[in-house]
Amino acid sequence: MxxxxxxxxxxxxxxxxxxxxxxxxxxxxxxxxxxxxxxxxxxxxxxxxxxxxxxxxxxxxxxxxxxxxxxxxxxxxxxxxxxxxxxxxxxxxxxxxxxxxxxTPPDANGPLPPPLPNDDDSVTPVKPDSGDYVTPPDSGDDVTPPDNSGDDVDLPxxxxxxxxxxxxxxxxxxxxxxxxxxxxxxxxxxxxxxxxxxxxxxxxxxxxxxxxxxxxxIFSGVSTTGDTEWRYDDEGKLHVTQLASVVSDGTKGRIITVNDAIITDQGGNTALNGGTVMMINGDNIALTNEGKTEAIGEDSVVGILTGDNITINNNGQTVVDAGTAVIVNGDRTILNNTGDSTVNNGGTGAFIIGNDVRTDNKGHMTVDGQNSTGSKIVGNNATVIQEGDLYVSNAARGIDVEGYGAIVSNKGNVAVVDEKSQGVSLSGDASTFINRGDISVSNGSSEVNATGILRLC
Structure with a gap:
């Protein structure tokens, strides 16, 4: 893409x-x-x-x-x-x-020459001793003879x-x-x-x-506000480290347009009331989050990333209440999550649009409430590895993949409770689900059962 x-x-x-x-x-x-x-x-x-x-x-x-x-x-x-x-x-x-x-450049030509007369300085040639020199008639225009002395030389x-x-x-x-x-x-x-x-x-x-x-x-520096450090390395890559936390309450935050960059967020981010913390546009971006991520309120988004070959390493806690933690639009996205996540009230943890996406969740994820989704992928040939615990309740959906050739591998514990809840949903031809962990389904009625794995082809 x-x-x-x-x-x-x-x-x-x-x-x-x-x-x-x-x-x-x-x-x-x-x-x-x-x-x-x-x-x-x-x-x-x-x-x-x-x-x-x-x-x-x-x-x-x-x-x-x-x-x-x-x-x-x-x-x-x-x-x-x-x-x-x-x-x-x-x-x-x-x-x-x-x-x-x-x-500063060396001055190989000695001191600069004195300035030539300007238009207001009248210069009359001096008659030489030989008497052969003729003074031109004065037409009213003061003429300055050219300077051929060689002294007027610009510095190289x-x-x-x-x-x-x-x-x-x-x-x-x-x-x-x-x-x-x-x-x-x-x-x-x-x-x-x-x-x-x-x-x-x-x-x-x-x-x-x-x-x-x-x-x-190479260069190292800091923003004038002191909350962001940066470094430009021998390979031409840009390293950016955010030190302070950022809160966007109903407003649009930073827009970053850059390729081949390594971004580290140590402060954490909070989006409130429809606000967006950051938008990153560029290919070959590696984003590592060490702080807490919060998306509170409908349409609140912490990060929107657009570009191919984007890697996100989330090591911090994620809390979503009706908002979205991260949206990625691009092929070959990699999302590695080791932090714990809670998604409620119709929110979404991660929404990725693109082909050849790979996600690996090693943290504990709790998804609760109708229209709530832990992670959603739209694109072909996605690979999803679920290694942590996944708990889905109250008509929520844990993992949702739409596209051809998806592979979902569960190595953790998946618990699905309450009517209309779905642990994993696969929609597309040639999809594969591999289970090496435990799946528990309970509390569904005979008409509208809770579903551990739902495959729609």
Whole structure:
């Protein structure tokens, strides 16, 4: 299933909401995390070939006996999420560090020449001693003779450095291009850097290292609010860590557009009264949740993810009351759950639309109430592994799969009680259910029985 283009940040996740791309403004939360930040050029390791040497700024290059170069230090020193700016799409121990200030291009041509006269300065040539010099008639227009002395020479431009992890550093323009997003940067008094996107959003860089061995530039940073850290690594991947909890009460939260990103949520998220905490658009996203997830109220959604090859690892507790914890729209989604889940009042734990989906639940799941569903998959060739305990009651449905070629394997205990309750429902041809655990069904009337496994072909 193909998705639209995503990413370029925030870098959006460069900048967006509270992550890279995240909305970033100067705040005390960021000050405490910018101590001793640095940008360094590394020495040692493999030398650079001549082709690479041409791209290294003069101030950041040392030539060895065999004509190769290594990057030197730039900056001062002390953490992570760049591009917690939601859109940057598409540490290293061997880094040498110094506390020298950011380098400037060498002045190989001496001091700058004095300014030429402006239009208000009248210049009359001086007659030479030979007497052969003729002063042109004064037509009223003051003419300045051309300066051929050779003194008016512009400083040579330092060529931008193009790193192998999709970073371009233009020292003269003071810009960084990370993936497709361009940022201007300034160095702060504490040694950190402020990156500014074209739309005015900002993020802090607390560590900047140029790695000679891999010819890459890596960055660590923090949002200006101090609640999100980020890191851009040697492989061009964006790591974003949310530190604080987020509550969206009837409002839409962060929109993150980014590919190839690793997102860790440590604070937990709560959606209330129809609110949405976050929307992530992009392929190859790995999202790990360590905090508590709550979706309370009809139409409340904690996370909506759109893209292929999305992996979600939920290790925290999930509580759903009439809302939905997560919605994923994309092929090859993987959902691994180890936390306990409670779904009530018509809510849904996980709703995934796409082919080749794989889910594995090792936690205890309780689903109660009419129209409540623990997990629902719409798509072909889904694989569902149920290893934890599943308790379904009051006309709820535990696992619901619609599509061709589904495989459901139960290794845990499934208990289904009350009329119209369904433990597992399979709708589609060539579906397979494998039971290696225990299934218990009770309290159903003769007309409307509770159902352990319902297969509709």
């Amino acid at each position: 193909q998705k639209k283009t995503l990413l370029s940040a925030c870098i959006a996740i460069a900048l967006s909401g509270q992550s890279w791309g995240a909305e970033i403004t100067e705040g005390e939360g960021a000050d405490s995390m910018r101590r001793s930040s640095q940008m360094t050029c590394l020495s040692g390791g493999h030398a650079q070939p001549p082709a690479k040497l041409k791209t290294v700024p003069e101030k950041c290059a040392v030539t060895t006996n065999n004509g190769f170069s290594s990057l030197l230090a730039l900056g001062t020193t002390t953490i992570l999420t760049t591009l917690a700016v939601i859109e940057l799409s598409h540490g290293d121990d061997h880094a040498a560090r110094t506390s020298s200030p950011q380098p 431009r330092t060529e931008p450095v193009v790193f192998d992890n999709n970073v371009t550093w233009d020292k003269d323009a003071q810009t960084l291009k990370i993936r497709g997003a361009t940022f201007t940067y300034i160095q702060n008094v504490d040694g950190s850097y402020t990156l500014s996107a074209k739309d005015g959003r900002k993020t802090m860089v607390t560590e900047w290292e140029n790695h000679e061995e891999t010819h890459t530039a």
